Amino acid sequence: MTAPTVAGPGTLTGLRTALAVESAKVRASLVLRSTSVLLVAGVCLLSAAMVAAVRAGRTDVTRKLGPAVATGDWDAFLAVATQVTGAAAVLATGVALAWLVGREFSDGTVGGLFGLPVTRSTIAAAKVLVYLGWAAGLGVVLPCALLAAGLACGLGAPGAAVFAGLARVGLLVVLSACVAVPAALAATLGRGLLPGVATTVGVVVVAQVGATLGAGTWFPLTAPALWAIAPGTVPPGALATAPLLALAVAALTVLAWRRLQLDR
Amino acid sequence: MAVPVLALRGVTRVFDGGAGVHAVDLEVRPGEVVALVGLNGAGKTTLLRLVLGMLRPHTGSVELDGVPLDRLPAVAWAGVGAQIEYPLAYPELDGATNLALAARLHGVPRADVGATVAAVLDELDLGRYARVLARRMSLGNRQRLGLAVALQHHPRLVVLDEPTNALDPRGILLVRAAVRRRADAGAAVLVSSHHLDEVARVADRILVIGDGRMIGTLDPHGAELERAFFALVHDDALSRAS
Numbered sequence: 001m002t003a004p005t006v007a008g009p010g011t012l013t014g015l016r017t018a019l020a021v022e023s024a025k026v027r028a029s030l031v032l033r034s035t036s037v038l039l040v041a042g043v044c045l046l047s048a049a050m051v052a053a054v055r056a057g058r059t060d061v062t063r064k065l066g067p068a069v070a071t072g073d074w075d076a077f078l079a080v081a082t083q084v085t086g087a088a089a090v091l092a093t094g095v096a097l098a099w100l101v102g103r104e105f106s107d108g109t110v111g112g113l114f115g116l117p118v119t120r121s122t123i124a125a126a127k128v129l130v131y132l133g134w135a136a137g138l139g140v141v142l143p144c145a146l147l148a149a150g151l152a153c154g155l156g157a158p159g160a161a162v163f164a165g166l167a168r169v170g171l172l173v174v175l176s177a178c179v180a181v182p183a184a185l186a187a188t189l190g191r192g193l194l195p196g197v198a199t200t201v202g203v204v205v206v207a208q209v210g211a212t213l214g215a216g217t218w219f220p221l222t223a224p225a226l227w228a229i230a231p232g233t234v235p236p237g238a239l240a241t242a243p244l245l246a247l248a249v250a251a252l253t254v255l256a257w258r259r260l261q262l263d264r
Numbered sequence: 265m266a267v268p269v270l271a272l273r274g275v276t277r278v279f280d281g282g283a284g285v286h287a288v289d290l291e292v293r294p295g296e297v298v299a300l301v302g303l304n305g306a307g308k309t310t311l312l313r314l315v316l317g318m319l320r321p322h323t324g325s326v327e328l329d330g331v332p333l334d335r336l337p338a339v340a341w342a343g344v345g346a347q348i349e350y351p352l353a354y355p356e357l358d359g360a361t362n363l364a365l366a367a368r369l370h371g372v373p374r375a376d377v378g379a380t381v382a383a384v385l386d387e388l389d390l391g392r393y394a395r396v397l398a399r400r401m402s403l404g405n406r407q408r409l410g411l412a413v414a415l416q417h418h419p420r421l422v423v424l425d426e427p428t429n430a431l432d433p434r435g436i437l438l439v440r441a442a443v444r445r446r447a448d449a450g451a452a453v454l455v456s457s458h459h460l461d462e463v464a465r466v467a468d469r470i471l472v473i474g475d476g477r478m479i480g481t482l483d484p485h486g487a488e489l490e491r492a493f494f495a496l497v498h499d500d501a502l503s504r505a506s
Contacts, residue, residue, distance in 0.1 A: 014338070021365045028356040112352025112413070115316040115423075117342040117371040262318040263279070 014118040018126035021118075022100075026130055031099045036134075039092040040142050044149040047081040051153060074155050078165035079229070081146050082172065086225030089173045090204050093138075094180030097131050098196025101253070102187035111262060124257035128184060128250045135177030139170040168228045175224035175239070178246035179203060184253045191264060220245040266293045267330060269421045269452035270315060274324035277314055278476075285311050285476040287324070292452040294420070297443065299467035299484075300456040303497065307476035308456040312348050312425050315454065328421065342371035345419035347427065351410020355399030359390055359409055362398055366413040384416035388438050403430045408439070415442055422446055422453040428462055440466050460489045474500045 026032050053061040055072040062070050069076035101124075104110040113120055143166035147158065158166075180200055187196030207221035215222050217234040220241035227234035268291035278284035285307040292298045302308050313319045314326055317333050325332045328340060353362045363381040372380050385391045388408055398406055407430045414424065422443065428436045443466055447453050457463045463470055463484070470482040472493060479500040482492055 017368050021369060024361065024365055025354055025357070028354075028361075030356065107355065108350030109352055109354060111316075111318060111348050111350055112346075112366070112410075113369075114318045115341050115344050115346050116369050117338050117340075118369050119338050261320060262313060 014122045015126060018118050018123045019129060022123070022126045022130040023133075026100070026134060029099075032096050032134060035092050035096045036138055036141070039088055039138065040145045043081055043084050043088060043142060044145050046084050047077050047146065048149045048153050050080045051077045051155070055153075074150060074158055074162045074165075077146075077150050077153065077155055078162065078169070081169055082165070082225075082228045085142070085169050085172050086176070086228060087204055087208070089138075089176035090180050090207065091200060093131075093135050093173075093177040094183040094200025094203060095197055096134070097128075097177075097180055098183040098187045098193055098200060100127050100131055101184045102190075102193035102196045105187070105191040106193050110260075114262075119258070120260060121254045121258040124184075124188075124254045125250070128181065128253065131184075132174075132177060132246075135174050138177075139173040142173055143167065143170040168231065172224055172228040175227075175242045178242040179207070179221055179224060181246040181249045181253075185249050185256065188253055188256045188260070266295075268293050268327075269329060270423075270454060271327045271330070272311070272314070272324065273327065275311075275314055275321045275326060276323045277310060277319050277321050283307075283310075283476065285314065285473075288473075288476075288478055290454075290471065290478065292421070292454050294450045294452050295447055296468045297447045297453040297455065297466055299463035299470045300454065300473055301458060301460060301463060301470055301482070301493065302456075302473035303458065306473045308458075308473055309348065309425055310476070311473065312346075312423055312454070312456055315423055316344075316346050316348060318348070339371075342417070343420040344423070345370065345414040345417060345421070346423040347410045347414040348423070348425040351406055352413045353398040353401075353406055353409045356397065358393075358395050358397050359401070360385065360394040362409060363412055363416060367416055370417040370419075372417050380416050384412045387442055388412045388415075389434075404432055404435055407431060408435050411439055411442070415446060418446065418449070418451070420451055422451050422455075424453070424455045426457055427455060428457070428459065436462065460493055464489055472496050475504065 050061060050065060050069060051072055054069055054076060065080065068079040104113065113123055146169060147166055150158065180203060182203060183196040183200045186199035187193060189195065203221060210219050211222045217223055217226055217238040218241060223234055223238045224242050227239050270292040272288050272290040275288045276286050288311060300308050300311065310319065314321055328336055352366055360381055363384060364377050367377045367380045368374065385394055388411065390408060390412060393401060393405055393409065398409060401409065411424065411427055414422065427439055431439060443453055443455065467484045470484050471478055472480045472482060474497050480496040482489060486492060
Protein backbone atom coordinates (compact mmCIF):
# COMPACT_ATOMS: atom_id res chain seq x y z
CA MET A 1 0.00 0.00 0.00
CA THR A 2 1.44 3.37 -0.93
CA ALA A 3 0.62 6.67 0.63
CA PRO A 4 -0.90 9.26 -1.69
CA THR A 5 1.03 12.42 -2.43
CA VAL A 6 -0.52 15.00 -0.17
CA ALA A 7 -0.03 18.57 -1.20
CA GLY A 8 -1.50 21.42 0.78
CA PRO A 9 -3.60 23.63 -1.45
CA GLY A 10 -2.87 27.30 -2.00
CA THR A 11 -5.66 29.77 -1.29
CA LEU A 12 -7.07 29.58 -4.82
CA THR A 13 -6.78 25.79 -5.01
CA GLY A 14 -8.31 25.63 -1.54
CA LEU A 15 -11.29 27.67 -2.69
CA ARG A 16 -11.63 25.51 -5.81
CA THR A 17 -11.59 22.38 -3.64
CA ALA A 18 -14.09 23.84 -1.18
CA LEU A 19 -16.37 24.89 -4.06
CA ALA A 20 -16.21 21.37 -5.52
CA VAL A 21 -17.02 19.81 -2.14
CA GLU A 22 -19.87 22.20 -1.33
CA SER A 23 -21.32 21.85 -4.85
CA ALA A 24 -21.33 18.06 -4.54
CA LYS A 25 -23.16 18.33 -1.21
CA VAL A 26 -25.72 20.74 -2.69
CA ARG A 27 -26.31 18.51 -5.75
CA ALA A 28 -27.04 15.55 -3.47
CA SER A 29 -29.20 17.58 -1.10
CA LEU A 30 -32.90 16.84 -0.94
CA VAL A 31 -33.38 20.07 1.05
CA LEU A 32 -32.19 22.33 -1.77
CA ARG A 33 -33.93 20.32 -4.47
CA SER A 34 -37.28 20.40 -2.66
CA THR A 35 -36.85 24.11 -1.81
CA SER A 36 -36.25 24.86 -5.49
CA VAL A 37 -39.31 22.86 -6.58
CA LEU A 38 -41.53 24.40 -3.89
CA LEU A 39 -40.52 27.97 -4.78
CA VAL A 40 -40.85 27.55 -8.55
CA ALA A 41 -44.05 25.50 -8.43
CA GLY A 42 -45.57 27.65 -5.68
CA VAL A 43 -45.02 30.99 -7.45
CA CYS A 44 -46.24 29.57 -10.80
CA LEU A 45 -49.34 27.95 -9.33
CA LEU A 46 -50.33 30.99 -7.25
CA SER A 47 -49.82 33.39 -10.17
CA ALA A 48 -51.74 31.14 -12.55
CA ALA A 49 -54.55 30.53 -10.07
CA MET A 50 -55.03 34.22 -9.30
CA VAL A 51 -55.10 35.26 -12.95
CA ALA A 52 -57.41 32.36 -13.81
CA ALA A 53 -59.78 33.51 -11.04
CA VAL A 54 -59.77 37.09 -12.35
CA ARG A 55 -60.36 35.88 -15.89
CA ALA A 56 -63.25 33.75 -14.62
CA GLY A 57 -64.91 36.90 -13.32
CA ARG A 58 -64.17 36.48 -9.61
CA THR A 59 -64.57 40.10 -8.55
CA ASP A 60 -63.76 39.26 -4.93
CA VAL A 61 -60.26 38.19 -6.01
CA THR A 62 -59.82 41.32 -8.10
CA ARG A 63 -60.91 43.47 -5.15
CA LYS A 64 -58.35 41.83 -2.85
CA LEU A 65 -55.44 41.90 -5.28
CA GLY A 66 -56.03 45.42 -6.53
CA PRO A 67 -56.43 47.08 -9.91
CA ALA A 68 -53.04 45.79 -11.15
CA VAL A 69 -54.50 42.33 -11.71
CA ALA A 70 -57.94 43.39 -12.94
CA THR A 71 -56.85 43.08 -16.57
CA GLY A 72 -56.21 39.32 -16.21
CA ASP A 73 -53.43 39.50 -18.78
CA TRP A 74 -49.62 39.09 -18.71
CA ASP A 75 -49.28 42.29 -16.66
CA ALA A 76 -51.64 40.89 -14.03
CA PHE A 77 -49.88 37.53 -14.06
CA LEU A 78 -46.47 39.20 -13.57
CA ALA A 79 -47.81 41.51 -10.86
CA VAL A 80 -48.92 38.51 -8.80
CA ALA A 81 -45.71 36.58 -9.54
CA THR A 82 -43.54 39.53 -8.48
CA GLN A 83 -45.43 40.11 -5.23
CA VAL A 84 -45.34 36.42 -4.28
CA THR A 85 -41.67 36.07 -5.25
CA GLY A 86 -40.75 39.10 -3.13
CA ALA A 87 -41.65 37.29 0.09
CA ALA A 88 -41.34 33.63 -0.92
CA ALA A 89 -37.83 33.90 -2.38
CA VAL A 90 -36.39 35.40 0.81
CA LEU A 91 -38.00 32.64 2.85
CA ALA A 92 -36.93 29.83 0.52
CA THR A 93 -33.35 30.98 0.01
CA GLY A 94 -32.90 31.86 3.68
CA VAL A 95 -34.05 28.40 4.80
CA ALA A 96 -31.72 26.81 2.23
CA LEU A 97 -28.75 28.87 3.44
CA ALA A 98 -29.59 28.16 7.09
CA TRP A 99 -29.45 24.46 6.23
CA LEU A 100 -26.27 24.78 4.17
CA VAL A 101 -24.42 26.34 7.11
CA GLY A 102 -26.34 25.09 10.14
CA ARG A 103 -26.35 21.42 9.13
CA GLU A 104 -22.60 21.21 9.84
CA PHE A 105 -23.42 21.91 13.47
CA SER A 106 -26.60 19.85 13.76
CA ASP A 107 -25.06 16.86 11.91
CA GLY A 108 -21.85 17.16 13.96
CA THR A 109 -19.72 17.33 10.80
CA VAL A 110 -18.25 20.72 11.76
CA GLY A 111 -15.59 18.93 13.83
CA GLY A 112 -14.29 17.30 10.66
CA LEU A 113 -13.82 20.72 9.09
CA PHE A 114 -11.07 21.55 11.60
CA GLY A 115 -7.48 20.48 11.04
CA LEU A 116 -7.70 20.68 7.25
CA PRO A 117 -5.38 22.41 4.74
CA VAL A 118 -8.55 23.97 3.29
CA THR A 119 -9.33 26.57 5.93
CA ARG A 120 -12.71 26.98 7.57
CA SER A 121 -12.97 30.55 6.27
CA THR A 122 -12.47 29.21 2.72
CA ILE A 123 -15.17 26.59 3.33
CA ALA A 124 -17.55 29.29 4.63
CA ALA A 125 -16.84 31.49 1.60
CA ALA A 126 -17.46 28.49 -0.68
CA LYS A 127 -20.80 27.85 1.02
CA VAL A 128 -21.97 31.43 0.35
CA LEU A 129 -20.71 31.33 -3.26
CA VAL A 130 -22.39 27.99 -3.97
CA TYR A 131 -25.57 29.33 -2.40
CA LEU A 132 -25.49 32.43 -4.62
CA GLY A 133 -24.84 30.19 -7.64
CA TRP A 134 -27.86 28.08 -6.73
CA ALA A 135 -29.95 31.25 -6.31
CA ALA A 136 -28.76 32.49 -9.71
CA GLY A 137 -29.91 29.19 -11.19
CA LEU A 138 -33.31 29.69 -9.57
CA GLY A 139 -33.31 33.21 -11.04
CA VAL A 140 -33.19 31.61 -14.49
CA VAL A 141 -35.50 28.66 -13.88
CA LEU A 142 -38.34 30.64 -12.22
CA PRO A 143 -38.87 33.13 -15.11
CA CYS A 144 -38.76 30.25 -17.61
CA ALA A 145 -41.34 28.34 -15.57
CA LEU A 146 -43.49 31.48 -15.29
CA LEU A 147 -43.33 31.96 -19.06
CA ALA A 148 -44.48 28.38 -19.56
CA ALA A 149 -47.24 28.81 -16.94
CA GLY A 150 -48.46 32.05 -18.56
CA LEU A 151 -48.59 30.44 -21.98
CA ALA A 152 -50.40 27.44 -20.50
CA CYS A 153 -52.98 29.87 -19.01
CA GLY A 154 -53.67 31.17 -22.50
CA LEU A 155 -52.23 34.67 -21.94
CA GLY A 156 -51.01 34.80 -25.52
CA ALA A 157 -47.67 35.69 -27.08
CA PRO A 158 -45.53 37.72 -24.69
CA GLY A 159 -44.16 41.09 -25.77
CA ALA A 160 -40.94 42.83 -24.82
CA ALA A 161 -42.51 44.27 -21.65
CA VAL A 162 -43.39 40.75 -20.49
CA PHE A 163 -39.84 39.55 -21.01
CA ALA A 164 -38.58 42.57 -19.07
CA GLY A 165 -40.99 41.70 -16.24
CA LEU A 166 -39.81 38.08 -16.23
CA ALA A 167 -36.19 39.25 -16.10
CA ARG A 168 -37.07 41.43 -13.09
CA VAL A 169 -38.56 38.38 -11.33
CA GLY A 170 -35.30 36.50 -12.02
CA LEU A 171 -33.17 39.30 -10.60
CA LEU A 172 -35.55 39.61 -7.66
CA VAL A 173 -34.76 35.98 -6.73
CA VAL A 174 -31.02 36.74 -6.69
CA LEU A 175 -31.48 39.97 -4.72
CA SER A 176 -33.79 38.17 -2.28
CA ALA A 177 -31.02 35.59 -1.80
CA CYS A 178 -28.68 38.50 -0.96
CA VAL A 179 -31.15 39.82 1.60
CA ALA A 180 -31.30 36.33 3.20
CA VAL A 181 -27.51 36.03 3.75
CA PRO A 182 -27.84 36.97 7.48
CA ALA A 183 -29.20 33.41 7.90
CA ALA A 184 -25.61 32.16 7.41
CA LEU A 185 -24.24 34.36 10.17
CA ALA A 186 -27.10 33.43 12.51
CA ALA A 187 -26.64 29.69 11.84
CA THR A 188 -22.92 30.09 12.61
CA LEU A 189 -23.29 32.14 15.78
CA GLY A 190 -26.24 30.02 16.94
CA ARG A 191 -24.44 26.76 16.01
CA GLY A 192 -27.36 25.22 14.17
CA LEU A 193 -30.16 25.30 11.66
CA LEU A 194 -32.91 26.94 13.72
CA PRO A 195 -31.22 30.29 14.41
CA GLY A 196 -30.76 30.64 10.64
CA VAL A 197 -34.40 29.81 9.93
CA ALA A 198 -35.58 32.16 12.69
CA THR A 199 -33.43 34.96 11.27
CA THR A 200 -34.91 34.37 7.81
CA VAL A 201 -38.42 34.65 9.17
CA GLY A 202 -37.31 37.81 10.98
CA VAL A 203 -35.96 39.27 7.72
CA VAL A 204 -39.29 38.59 5.97
CA VAL A 205 -41.28 40.15 8.83
CA VAL A 206 -39.03 43.23 9.07
CA ALA A 207 -39.20 43.66 5.29
CA GLN A 208 -43.02 43.45 5.32
CA VAL A 209 -43.35 45.82 8.26
CA GLY A 210 -40.76 48.12 6.68
CA ALA A 211 -42.70 48.20 3.42
CA THR A 212 -45.99 48.84 5.24
CA LEU A 213 -44.49 51.71 7.24
CA GLY A 214 -42.87 53.14 4.13
CA ALA A 215 -39.27 52.38 5.14
CA GLY A 216 -38.18 53.76 1.80
CA THR A 217 -36.36 52.61 -1.25
CA TRP A 218 -32.95 52.75 0.48
CA PHE A 219 -33.86 50.06 3.02
CA PRO A 220 -31.99 46.95 1.73
CA LEU A 221 -34.63 44.47 2.88
CA THR A 222 -37.42 46.14 0.90
CA ALA A 223 -35.58 47.73 -2.04
CA PRO A 224 -35.50 44.61 -4.27
CA ALA A 225 -39.25 43.91 -4.02
CA LEU A 226 -40.16 47.60 -4.45
CA TRP A 227 -37.94 47.75 -7.54
CA ALA A 228 -39.41 44.59 -9.04
CA ILE A 229 -42.96 45.91 -8.57
CA ALA A 230 -42.25 49.50 -9.68
CA PRO A 231 -38.82 49.71 -11.31
CA GLY A 232 -38.87 53.45 -11.82
CA THR A 233 -39.23 54.22 -8.12
CA VAL A 234 -35.98 52.64 -6.92
CA PRO A 235 -32.63 54.09 -8.06
CA PRO A 236 -29.80 51.64 -8.92
CA GLY A 237 -27.85 52.79 -5.86
CA ALA A 238 -30.71 51.79 -3.57
CA LEU A 239 -30.96 48.42 -5.30
CA ALA A 240 -27.24 47.89 -4.69
CA THR A 241 -27.83 47.98 -0.92
CA ALA A 242 -29.01 44.34 -1.04
CA PRO A 243 -25.77 42.88 -2.52
CA LEU A 244 -23.75 45.21 -0.28
CA LEU A 245 -25.61 43.86 2.74
CA ALA A 246 -24.88 40.32 1.52
CA LEU A 247 -21.19 41.13 1.07
CA ALA A 248 -20.86 42.64 4.54
CA VAL A 249 -22.69 39.79 6.29
CA ALA A 250 -20.83 37.15 4.26
CA ALA A 251 -17.53 38.73 5.36
CA LEU A 252 -18.66 38.55 8.99
CA THR A 253 -19.67 34.90 8.49
CA VAL A 254 -16.26 34.05 7.03
CA LEU A 255 -14.62 35.78 9.99
CA ALA A 256 -16.84 33.88 12.43
CA TRP A 257 -15.83 30.57 10.81
CA ARG A 258 -12.15 31.55 10.99
CA ARG A 259 -12.44 32.25 14.71
CA LEU A 260 -14.80 29.37 15.41
CA GLN A 261 -14.30 27.28 18.54
CA LEU A 262 -16.36 24.25 19.54
CA ASP A 263 -16.77 25.49 23.09
CA ARG A 264 -20.51 25.04 23.56
CA MET B 265 15.50 11.14 20.04
CA ALA B 266 13.15 12.16 17.24
CA VAL B 267 11.52 15.59 17.39
CA PRO B 268 7.88 15.25 18.51
CA VAL B 269 5.30 15.62 15.78
CA LEU B 270 2.84 16.80 18.41
CA ALA B 271 3.65 18.62 21.63
CA LEU B 272 1.41 20.19 24.25
CA ARG B 273 3.27 22.50 26.61
CA GLY B 274 1.52 23.61 29.78
CA VAL B 275 -1.86 23.64 28.07
CA THR B 276 -4.78 24.86 30.14
CA ARG B 277 -8.32 25.38 28.92
CA VAL B 278 -11.02 25.79 31.53
CA PHE B 279 -14.77 25.99 30.93
CA ASP B 280 -17.31 27.79 33.08
CA GLY B 281 -17.76 25.64 36.18
CA GLY B 282 -14.08 24.62 36.32
CA ALA B 283 -14.06 21.58 33.99
CA GLY B 284 -11.41 21.40 31.30
CA VAL B 285 -7.71 20.53 31.15
CA HIS B 286 -5.00 21.97 33.34
CA ALA B 287 -1.28 22.40 32.65
CA VAL B 288 -1.05 19.42 30.32
CA ASP B 289 2.33 18.45 28.88
CA LEU B 290 2.37 15.75 26.23
CA GLU B 291 4.55 14.69 23.33
CA VAL B 292 3.94 12.19 20.52
CA ARG B 293 6.90 11.18 18.38
CA PRO B 294 7.03 9.65 14.91
CA GLY B 295 6.23 5.95 14.89
CA GLU B 296 4.62 5.76 18.31
CA VAL B 297 1.04 5.18 19.35
CA VAL B 298 0.18 7.08 22.52
CA ALA B 299 -3.10 6.22 24.21
CA LEU B 300 -4.92 8.62 26.44
CA VAL B 301 -7.14 6.86 28.95
CA GLY B 302 -9.44 8.23 31.60
CA LEU B 303 -12.91 8.03 33.03
CA ASN B 304 -15.83 9.76 31.32
CA GLY B 305 -15.45 13.53 31.70
CA ALA B 306 -11.74 13.29 32.52
CA GLY B 307 -10.85 15.71 29.71
CA LYS B 308 -9.80 13.33 26.90
CA THR B 309 -11.98 14.86 24.19
CA THR B 310 -11.21 18.43 25.35
CA LEU B 311 -7.52 17.65 25.00
CA LEU B 312 -7.98 16.22 21.49
CA ARG B 313 -10.06 19.25 20.51
CA LEU B 314 -7.17 21.47 21.61
CA VAL B 315 -4.83 19.45 19.38
CA LEU B 316 -7.06 20.02 16.35
CA GLY B 317 -7.59 23.73 17.05
CA MET B 318 -11.28 23.25 17.84
CA LEU B 319 -10.48 24.97 21.12
CA ARG B 320 -7.73 27.47 21.83
CA PRO B 321 -5.75 27.11 25.06
CA HIS B 322 -6.06 29.81 27.71
CA THR B 323 -2.40 29.24 28.57
CA GLY B 324 0.35 27.10 27.09
CA SER B 325 0.72 26.03 23.48
CA VAL B 326 -0.04 23.18 21.14
CA GLU B 327 2.71 22.60 18.58
CA LEU B 328 2.91 20.55 15.39
CA ASP B 329 6.50 19.89 14.36
CA GLY B 330 7.55 22.57 16.81
CA VAL B 331 5.26 25.27 15.37
CA PRO B 332 2.45 26.63 17.60
CA LEU B 333 -0.98 26.14 16.03
CA ASP B 334 -1.66 29.88 15.84
CA ARG B 335 1.39 30.26 13.58
CA LEU B 336 0.94 27.01 11.65
CA PRO B 337 0.44 27.47 7.89
CA ALA B 338 -2.78 25.87 6.61
CA VAL B 339 -0.78 23.57 4.35
CA ALA B 340 0.70 21.79 7.40
CA TRP B 341 -2.73 20.35 8.23
CA ALA B 342 -2.48 18.16 5.11
CA GLY B 343 -0.37 15.84 7.25
CA VAL B 344 -3.01 15.41 9.93
CA GLY B 345 -5.92 12.97 10.04
CA ALA B 346 -8.47 12.98 12.83
CA GLN B 347 -11.82 11.81 14.02
CA ILE B 348 -13.26 13.41 17.10
CA GLU B 349 -16.78 12.50 18.22
CA TYR B 350 -18.63 12.58 14.87
CA PRO B 351 -17.33 11.16 11.59
CA LEU B 352 -16.94 13.56 8.64
CA ALA B 353 -19.62 11.66 6.72
CA TYR B 354 -22.53 13.48 5.10
CA PRO B 355 -25.73 11.43 5.25
CA GLU B 356 -26.87 12.32 1.73
CA LEU B 357 -23.60 11.08 0.16
CA ASP B 358 -22.46 7.49 -0.31
CA GLY B 359 -19.33 6.01 1.22
CA ALA B 360 -17.05 6.51 -1.78
CA THR B 361 -18.19 10.09 -2.38
CA ASN B 362 -17.69 10.98 1.28
CA LEU B 363 -14.18 9.56 1.10
CA ALA B 364 -13.39 11.33 -2.19
CA LEU B 365 -14.52 14.73 -0.91
CA ALA B 366 -12.64 14.25 2.37
CA ALA B 367 -9.50 13.25 0.45
CA ARG B 368 -9.67 16.47 -1.53
CA LEU B 369 -10.20 18.51 1.64
CA HIS B 370 -7.11 16.81 3.08
CA GLY B 371 -5.02 17.94 0.11
CA VAL B 372 -4.90 14.75 -1.95
CA PRO B 373 -4.43 15.81 -5.61
CA ARG B 374 -7.52 15.22 -7.74
CA ALA B 375 -5.72 12.65 -9.92
CA ASP B 376 -4.86 10.51 -6.87
CA VAL B 377 -8.27 10.61 -5.19
CA GLY B 378 -9.66 7.49 -6.91
CA ALA B 379 -6.70 5.31 -5.93
CA THR B 380 -6.68 6.73 -2.39
CA VAL B 381 -10.36 5.94 -1.90
CA ALA B 382 -10.05 2.46 -3.43
CA ALA B 383 -7.11 1.63 -1.15
CA VAL B 384 -8.84 2.61 2.07
CA LEU B 385 -12.12 0.94 1.07
CA ASP B 386 -10.11 -2.23 0.68
CA GLU B 387 -8.04 -1.74 3.83
CA LEU B 388 -11.05 -1.20 6.10
CA ASP B 389 -13.26 -3.64 4.20
CA LEU B 390 -15.76 -0.94 3.25
CA GLY B 391 -16.08 -1.94 -0.41
CA ARG B 392 -19.69 -3.07 -0.10
CA TYR B 393 -20.60 0.33 1.38
CA ALA B 394 -18.96 2.39 -1.38
CA ARG B 395 -22.36 3.08 -3.01
CA VAL B 396 -24.45 3.05 0.18
CA LEU B 397 -25.62 6.42 1.49
CA ALA B 398 -24.05 7.23 4.85
CA ARG B 399 -27.52 7.74 6.37
CA ARG B 400 -28.34 4.10 5.59
CA MET B 401 -25.19 2.76 7.27
CA SER B 402 -25.17 1.30 10.75
CA LEU B 403 -23.50 3.33 13.50
CA GLY B 404 -20.46 1.04 13.38
CA ASN B 405 -20.05 1.28 9.62
CA ARG B 406 -20.44 5.05 9.73
CA GLN B 407 -17.72 5.16 12.36
CA ARG B 408 -15.50 2.95 10.20
CA LEU B 409 -16.15 5.35 7.30
CA GLY B 410 -15.09 8.26 9.53
CA LEU B 411 -11.90 6.42 10.47
CA ALA B 412 -11.23 5.78 6.78
CA VAL B 413 -11.60 9.54 6.21
CA ALA B 414 -9.00 10.17 8.92
CA LEU B 415 -6.52 7.54 7.73
CA GLN B 416 -6.82 7.39 3.94
CA HIS B 417 -4.31 10.16 3.13
CA HIS B 418 -1.65 8.51 5.33
CA PRO B 419 -1.21 11.47 7.68
CA ARG B 420 1.96 12.05 9.73
CA LEU B 421 -0.20 12.71 12.77
CA VAL B 422 -3.30 10.64 13.52
CA VAL B 423 -5.71 11.80 16.26
CA LEU B 424 -8.62 9.50 17.10
CA ASP B 425 -11.23 9.86 19.82
CA GLU B 426 -12.65 6.53 21.03
CA PRO B 427 -12.11 4.96 17.59
CA THR B 428 -13.47 1.50 18.39
CA ASN B 429 -16.54 2.52 20.41
CA ALA B 430 -19.26 1.33 18.03
CA LEU B 431 -17.25 -1.24 16.07
CA ASP B 432 -17.85 -4.98 15.96
CA PRO B 433 -14.89 -7.30 16.75
CA ARG B 434 -13.89 -7.55 13.09
CA GLY B 435 -14.04 -3.77 12.70
CA ILE B 436 -11.84 -3.39 15.79
CA LEU B 437 -9.21 -5.72 14.31
CA LEU B 438 -9.24 -3.84 11.00
CA VAL B 439 -8.90 -0.43 12.61
CA ARG B 440 -6.24 -1.63 15.04
CA ALA B 441 -4.19 -3.01 12.14
CA ALA B 442 -4.64 0.17 10.09
CA VAL B 443 -3.52 2.35 13.00
CA ARG B 444 -0.51 0.13 13.70
CA ARG B 445 0.40 0.20 10.00
CA ARG B 446 0.39 4.02 10.00
CA ALA B 447 2.61 4.11 13.10
CA ASP B 448 5.00 1.51 11.67
CA ALA B 449 5.29 3.73 8.58
CA GLY B 450 6.36 6.63 10.84
CA ALA B 451 3.13 8.37 11.80
CA ALA B 452 2.60 9.72 15.30
CA VAL B 453 -0.71 8.48 16.70
CA LEU B 454 -2.69 9.89 19.63
CA VAL B 455 -5.76 7.88 20.50
CA SER B 456 -8.21 8.25 23.38
CA SER B 457 -10.13 5.37 24.85
CA HIS B 458 -11.59 3.95 27.99
CA HIS B 459 -11.11 0.35 26.81
CA LEU B 460 -7.92 -0.60 28.62
CA ASP B 461 -7.59 -4.02 26.95
CA GLU B 462 -7.95 -2.42 23.54
CA VAL B 463 -5.32 0.29 24.05
CA ALA B 464 -2.93 -2.24 25.58
CA ARG B 465 -2.96 -4.08 22.25
CA VAL B 466 -2.10 -1.08 20.10
CA ALA B 467 -0.34 1.55 22.24
CA ASP B 468 3.36 2.04 22.90
CA ARG B 469 2.61 4.34 25.81
CA ILE B 470 -0.50 4.83 27.89
CA LEU B 471 -1.13 8.17 29.60
CA VAL B 472 -3.80 8.49 32.25
CA ILE B 473 -5.83 11.67 32.51
CA GLY B 474 -8.00 12.45 35.52
CA ASP B 475 -10.02 15.58 36.19
CA GLY B 476 -8.24 17.40 33.35
CA ARG B 477 -4.70 16.61 34.59
CA MET B 478 -2.14 14.06 33.47
CA ILE B 479 -1.94 11.81 36.53
CA GLY B 480 0.40 9.01 35.45
CA THR B 481 1.32 6.36 32.93
CA LEU B 482 0.54 2.68 32.51
CA ASP B 483 2.73 -0.03 31.06
CA PRO B 484 0.86 -1.46 28.03
CA HIS B 485 2.55 -4.80 28.63
CA GLY B 486 2.02 -4.81 32.36
CA ALA B 487 -0.27 -7.24 34.15
CA GLU B 488 -3.34 -6.04 36.02
CA LEU B 489 -3.79 -2.95 33.83
CA GLU B 490 -7.23 -2.26 35.24
CA ARG B 491 -6.02 -2.41 38.83
CA ALA B 492 -3.09 -0.07 38.04
CA PHE B 493 -5.46 2.37 36.31
CA PHE B 494 -7.85 2.56 39.23
CA ALA B 495 -4.97 2.90 41.68
CA LEU B 496 -3.78 5.98 39.77
CA VAL B 497 -7.28 7.47 39.65
CA HIS B 498 -7.84 6.73 43.35
CA ASP B 499 -4.49 8.18 44.44
CA ASP B 500 -5.13 11.31 42.37
CA ALA B 501 -8.56 11.77 43.94
CA LEU B 502 -7.05 11.38 47.42
CA SER B 503 -4.23 13.82 46.74
CA ARG B 504 -6.65 16.44 45.45
CA ALA B 505 -8.97 15.93 48.43
CA SER B 506 -6.19 16.39 50.98
